[in-house]
Amino acid sequence: MTELNCRLATEADLAALCQFYQDICAHQKDDQFGADWHWGIYPSEKDIASAGILTVGNDPLYSKFTWPTPAEDNEIAVLHLYGVHPSFRRQGLSSVLLTFIKDQTKKLGCKSIRLDSMDGNVPARRLYEKNGWRFVSQETVYYDDIGDCKVDLLELAL
Numbered sequence: 001m002t003e004l005n006c007r008l009a010t011e012a013d014l015a016a017l018c019q020f021y022q023d024i025c026a027h028q029k030d031d032q033f034g035a036d037w038h039w040g041i042y043p044s045e046k047d048i049a050s051a052g053i054l055t056v057g058n059d060p061l062y063s064k065f066t067w068p069t070p071a072e073d074n075e076i077a078v079l080h081l082y083g084v085h086p087s088f089r090r091q092g093l094s095s096v097l098l099t100f101i102k103d104q105t106k107k108l109g110c111k112s113i114r115l116d117s118m119d120g121n122v123p124a125r126r127l128y129e130k131n132g133w134r135f136v137s138q139e140t141v142y143y144d145d146i147g148d149c150k151v152d153l154l155e156l157a158l
Contacts, residue, residue, distance in 0.1 A: 008104065020085060027086045033121045041145040043081050054079055054101055056108055061141045062116075062153070068136060069157045071111040079115040092105050098131045105158060112157050116141065119150035 009017060019084055025039040058076045079101065105113050118126040119138060129135070133154040137147055142148050 021081065021083070023085055024083045030086075033123050034118075036118065036146055037081075037083075037150075038145045041123075042143065054105065054113075056110060059114070062114055065137065065139055065153060067112070067114065067153075067155055068134070069112040069155060075109065075111040077105045077108065077110040077113045079113055082115070090099050094127050095131055098128075102132070102156065102158065108157035110158060112155050114153070114155050116153050119152060121152075125152055125154070 020041045021037070022039050025037050025043075028037065038064070055078050056076070057073050059078045059080075062078070084097075102113065113133075115128065115133070116139075117128065125135070133156045135152040136155050138150055138152050140148050141151055
């Protein structure tokens with residue numbers, strides 16, 4: 001595999017990030033598994049510019065659920081909109097990027113990274129568990145673009 005260099009995105013990366021997510025959304029029709037994202041609703045340019053991929057603070061969607069790692073709100077990171085462009089899948093990129101995200105999160109002083117994966121998205125669940133995340137529970141959450149849906153909650157204790 002080619003050596004990968006990871007870095008935090010800046011505002012100058014916004015156009016490329018928007019195109020990245022648009023490509024993923026457009027490719028979903030060809031995927032058996034996918035996030036069921038809708039460009040312009042979630043994700044949108046606003047989401048990418050303001051939230052990016054990693055946010056610090058518990059997601060309001062997650063606050064009603066019990067999590068195994070005790071942490072204050074500012075000690076929790078949430079991974080949103082994680083995706084790999086279809087042209088770069090199955091090359092080990094995710095493990096490298098998830099390690100980078102873990103390292104950045106530790107530097108922020110967080111105790112855990114939380115995320116959700118759509119019910120039935122076996123490849124995503126395997127990926128996260130392979131990289132240290134643990135299944136917490138299956139819950140129903142409400143997303144503005146798709147309504148109520150079942151998700152697997154996962155957490156990585158740091």
